[in-house]
Amino acid sequence: MKKTELHLHLEGAAPPDFIRAIAAEKHTDLSGVFDERGHYAYDDFAGFLQVYEAATSVLKTPQDYARLLAEVLERSAEEGVIYTELFVSPEFCGGADLSAWRDYLAAMTEVADKMRGHGIESRGIVTAIRHFGPERARKSAICAAETAGDWITGFGMGGAEQVGKATDFAWSFDCAREAGLGLTCHAGEWGGPDSVREALALGCTRIGHGVRAIEDEALLRDLVDRDILLEICPGSNVALGLYPDWESHPIARLADAGLRFCVSTDDPPFFHTSMRNEYDRLASAFGWGDEVFRKINQWAVESAFCDNATQERLRKEFT
Numbered sequence: 001m002k003k004t005e006l007h008l009h010l011e012g013a014a015p016p017d018f019i020r021a022i023a024a025e026k027h028t029d030l031s032g033v034f035d036e037r038g039h040y041a042y043d044d045f046a047g048f049l050q051v052y053e054a055a056t057s058v059l060k061t062p063q064d065y066a067r068l069l070a071e072v073l074e075r076s077a078e079e080g081v082i083y084t085e086l087f088v089s090p091e092f093c094g095g096a097d098l099s100a101w102r103d104y105l106a107a108m109t110e111v112a113d114k115m116r117g118h119g120i121e122s123r124g125i126v127t128a129i130r131h132f133g134p135e136r137a138r139k140s141a142i143c144a145a146e147t148a149g150d151w152i153t154g155f156g157m158g159g160a161e162q163v164g165k166a167t168d169f170a171w172s173f174d175c176a177r178e179a180g181l182g183l184t185c186h187a188g189e190w191g192g193p194d195s196v197r198e199a200l201a202l203g204c205t206r207i208g209h210g211v212r213a214i215e216d217e218a219l220l221r222d223l224v225d226r227d228i229l230l231e232i233c234p235g236s237n238v239a240l241g242l243y244p245d246w247e248s249h250p251i252a253r254l255a256d257a258g259l260r261f262c263v264s265t266d267d268p269p270f271f272h273t274s275m276r277n278e279y280d281r282l283a284s285a286f287g288w289g290d291e292v293f294r295k296i297n298q299w300a301v302e303s304a305f306c307d308n309a310t311q312e313r314l315r316k317e318f319t
Contacts, residue, residue, distance in 0.1 A: 001293060002317050003275050004300040005076065005084040005264045007208055007231035009127075009158065010065075011056040011092060012267030013072040016040060022067075023058045030054060040270050045190065045240055048270065049131075049160060056092050062107035065093060069111045069122075077120040079275040083314055084120065085305060087127040087158060089140060096139035098146055109151045121314075123153045123306055125184065126176070130159030134168045141172035145179035154305035156184040156208065161191035166198035173202040182305035184231065188212040189242065193219050206231055206303055211242070214250040214257075224258045229303035234282065235273035236266035246285040262300035263293075294318050 016038055023030050033054050035041040040055065042048045059065060069086075076084050088108070094100025105124075112122050126144035128137035137157065144155045155176030157169060166185055173183055185199035189209035193216035199207055200222070210230035213219045223230070234249050243249045254261060263278050265271070282288050301314040 001080060001279070001290065002297070003079065003081045003279070003293075004262065004297050004304070004314065005081050005275060006206070006229075006262050006300055006304065007233055007264035007266060008072075008076070008084055008086050009267050010068060010072060010086045010088045010124075011059065012052060012270060013075075013086075013265075014055065014059075014068055015071065015075070015269050018068065018071055019055045019058060022064060026058055026060070028058050030058070039272070042270075045160075048240065052267070052270070059092065062093075062104045065104050066107040066111045069108050070115065073111070073115040073120050073122060074118075076275070077115070077118060081275055082120055082317060083122070083301070083304065083306075083310075085123045085125055085154065087125050087156060089127045089129055089158075090143040091129050091132060091136065091140060096136065096143060098139075098143050101143040102147065105147055105152065112151050121306075121310060122151070123304075124151050125154035125156050125305065126152055126181075127155075128157045128159075128169060128172055130157050130161065130166075130169070130186070131163040132159065134164075134172070137169050137172040138175070141175040144176050144181060148176075148179040148181050152181070153307075154182040154184060155179075156186070156204075158186045158208070161186060161189060161195055166195060167201055170202060173204075177203055182206070184208055184305075188230075189237070196223075200226070200228070205229065209233060209237070210261075211237060211250055211254070213259075214253055220254075220257045220259065227260065229299060230254065230259060230261040231264055232261045233264045233266035233278075235268075235278055236271050239271035239273070246281050249285070251282070252286045260299040260303070261296065262303070263296055 090096040090101040093104035128140045184206040186208035187199040188196040
């Protein structure tokens with residue numbers, strides 16, 4: 001089945017072998033990043049963030065990011081993905097310096113254009129890092145606003161939900177909105193239902209994760225009324241211990257409540273998952289078939305941060 005994916009972190013999608021190869025080229029020691037099997041090694045969400053940033057630290061040049069994007073898009077295409085949106089942070093691409101960001105973006109856009117010919121369309125969502133604070137987020141927002149259009153079509157925020165409030169970052173989201181970018185924000189994963197309300201206050205039309213909205217009936221009704229899309233990553237939620245197993249995940253209950261959502265992998269090599277695995281596990285846990293997955297992809301296309309012509313092409317793939 002053809003698939004769309006709207007919640008994929010570019011650095012978080014880097015295969016361990018790819019990161020090890022880059023580290024070897026740069027003679028960089030990544031002790032503690034991998035376990036004895038060569039997988040990323042962490043115990044909890046805090047550890048995951050530390051390993052994520054350590055692995056990302058070896059990506060230092062526009063060419064490194066071009067190579068990474070090519071690797072990630074090739075793997076996504078192998079999973080049947082025909083359209084994907086990737087979170088990428090200027091913080092990791094030249095320290096959120098606008099001039100440096102333009103160089104990184106040019107290298108990635110060239111790869112994205114080339115991969116379109118291999119059957120996969122992509123867009124970039126500039127991402128502020130929440131635990132880096134509001135002032136640094138402003139620099140990322142400026143990078144997003146100054147390079148909006150073409151490959152960059154969205155702005156969002158990831159990182160540790162427990163740090164501050166999403167509304168502390170209102171300036172950055174206002175800046176991105178004025179530049180015409182789509183808005184999304186990680187919320188309702190570790191931060192609970194109130195974190196989703198904060199993201200809605202920022203004007204987001206999509207919520208990254210958002211699964212803990214299931215704990216608040218009034219919030220569920222509000223999300224339905226506003227036609228908000230949740231970017232749900234079940235394998236990520238289970239791997240990080242938010243839910244004990246797939247059968248306990250609230251995605252089916254969210255569907256029953258009338259919410260629109262898409263299915264994504266978040267940081268697939270960290271969570272030992274793929275888009276095929278997500279679909280297979282959901283089918284096994286909830287008995288979902290092609291009809292359900294087609295509807296999920298239709299919802300994703302309707303909420304994608306892309307131009308009308310691209311949306312129309314994608315709609316035809318899922319009718």
